[in-house]
Amino acid sequence: MLLLTPEEMGNADRLAAESGIDSYGLMIKAGHAVSAAFLRLFPGASRATVFCGPGNNGGDGYVAAEALKAAGVPVAIFHLGDPEKLAGDARRARIDCAIESRPIPDYRLYPGEVVIDALFGAGLQRPLSDNLCEIIEAVTDAAVPVIAVDLPSGVGGLTGQVLGGAFRAAHTVTFMRAKPGHYLLPGRAHCGSLEVFDIGIPQRILAEAGGAHHLNTPALFKASLPALSASSHKFRRGHLGVFSGGPSATGAARLSAMAGLRAGAGLVTLAVPSNAALVAATHLTAVMMKPVSDVAALEDWLADKRLSAFVLGPGFGVGEKARTFVEALAARPLVLDADGITSFAEAPEQLFGLLAGTEPHCVLTPHEGEFARLFPDISKHDTFGKPEKASRAARRANAVVLYKGADTVIAAPDGRIAINADAPPWLATAGSGDVLAGIIGGLLAQGMPAFEAAAAGAWLHGDAANRAGEGLTAEDLPGHLPRFSAIS
Incomplete structure (x- = not known):
């Protein structure tokens, strides 16, 4: 019932780390939830194509990619920005991922693939670049299935507004609590089926970080x-x-x-x-x-x-x-x-x-x-x-x-x-x-x-x-x- 805005979810992550919870452990659980969704929903996929962004959403993507490789799935990673500039848990996730990544402009459609969108998640506040919008359009036009990590990139987590363009996910995996953007239009139409996965942040921390937004139930x-x-x-x-x-x-x-x-x-x-x-x-x-x-x-x-x-x-x-x-x-x-x-x-x-x-x-x-x-x-x-x-x-x-x-x-x-x-x-x-x-x-x-x-x-x-x-x-x-x- 309680929804968390992107800012409130960030506060929950911070409070969890301050309480002694291993933040990288939370990222591993999040990435494994994404890989599990991929294996459950698309067992016949020819390839997992993982788009990794410049923040913690990208870190979730690197963890998911490594888990899928371990499960025997062919994996291709395409990164946005300079991965050498990654910091904190996202940097550690990339180091722990033994799959070479390529710049996202190198992406080309691949028959039978499923895309994991780990570019931005719920925290995006600016319109996507024209180049990213072109990639999103190509993926959409080719009817490539997409699993979104947290929220389809391009959808505002607070408002549900589409910022320039956005993936249309078949399935979205978010963590601990849904965001307003999962239920507000037009964002809701981009999420596909929604899965809220518990990665282990205590309820008391969520209650402390949470605010006024609720799903009407x-x-x-x-x-x-x-x-x-x-x-x-x-x-x-x-x-x-x-x-x-x-x-x-x-x-x-x-x-x-x-x-x-x-x-x-x-x-x-x-x-x-x-x-x-x-x-x-x-x-x-x-x-x-x-x-x-x-x-x-x-x-x-x-x-x-x-x-x-x-x-x-x-x-x-x-x-x-x-x-x-x-x-x-x-x-x-x-x-x-x-x-x-x-x-x-x-x-x-x-x-x-x-x-x-x-x-x-x-x-x-x-x-x-x-x-x-x-x-x-x-x-x-x-x-x-x-x-x-x-x-x-x-x-x-x-x-x-x-x-x-x-x-x-x-x-x-x-x-x-x-x-x-x-x-x-x-x-x-x-x-x-x-x-x-x-x-x-x-x-x-x-x-x-x-x-x-x-x-x-x-x-x-x-x-x-x-x-x-x-x-x-x-x-x-x-x-x-x-x-x-x-x-x-």
Whole structure:
């Protein structure tokens, strides 16, 4: 669950060495893990072609090469830079490797080979050279299988961004903990299957070196999921209010309302303008309905203290009405989605002012375009990865930010970050975001804290899509939500 950034992994390596652990011994274990993956996955390869870089990633490559030679595999090594300038463990690994290496420009495709990419790993921060990009392109075009050491060279370990070019690995072997770049796009698409190998750094050291990044799994939120008991009844399970647009725009809010009900809220009420009441009523069964046409009617409704959370945005409409409704709701648990976000595009500070000074209880769910409207300066910052953008936005808004996409990122103002990676491609369908907003709203209504509700909502959304399978529609998703008691 805990992910380590390249800097944090470097700190873990340093702390391990300072504690007396043999750093070269760790490198040998890493290189042997790579060679074992090669032998397991590609036993019929005609040659292991090992690209060794100028740092410790290259050292792992030299160890792997020597181990493969000992196993009877033909091996060719191509080095980047001057190997005489290698230092520390990487230098020792090259000395211990009895295979002559050649400069990487000498590489030529070899029939039946498998490439081991030990050039840069996760720590790369600059674009690859044109010459390396040409080699990568040749390997890719020839469909040569690649095993990446730590991370495919060219992929940023912190951001997942491709820096000029990057190998497309069939398999990636990383060590102790995965990095954010393994799960963020486009890096995730370059990793192939991911193997996290334990080379022996103690967990206490990883915990000391680690920070805020996590893979979004049930371990992150399961303890906060609502649990039913013999004394449960509908009012104790929370009352969710979902706001609808006008007569021709009730569908999105109805999707959210049904999702909130399926997520466990005891009651869900669809708040509709009076002129949309008849349209909405023809589609509602278990979801209740309340005419709420203006802010005065809203404030009267809010006098009912049994209302525990709200969803505003899906199909609501952009404009002043949305802003006044949010002002009335700002002190209550709230999912602000779609039109609710866009309504503050011209005045984001107004929204941030409404949410300031309290314990964070609002979840903002922007997709890329909506994020850019609300946080234009953060969005256009090219050096920030998606987690950094979401984290900065969360601190500015004093809200949990769920930055949607195939690699959804959830960030809290206190620095916690979760990267969601369970969503299948077929989840990209009209209305799925409305369902996500409703799931989160249903969890907030049952008392889940905002960050845990957002993390759980994103994971449940993806899990439901996987259960539903290809060809799903948004209407299918709520019916495929798993039972909370079955989540492990």
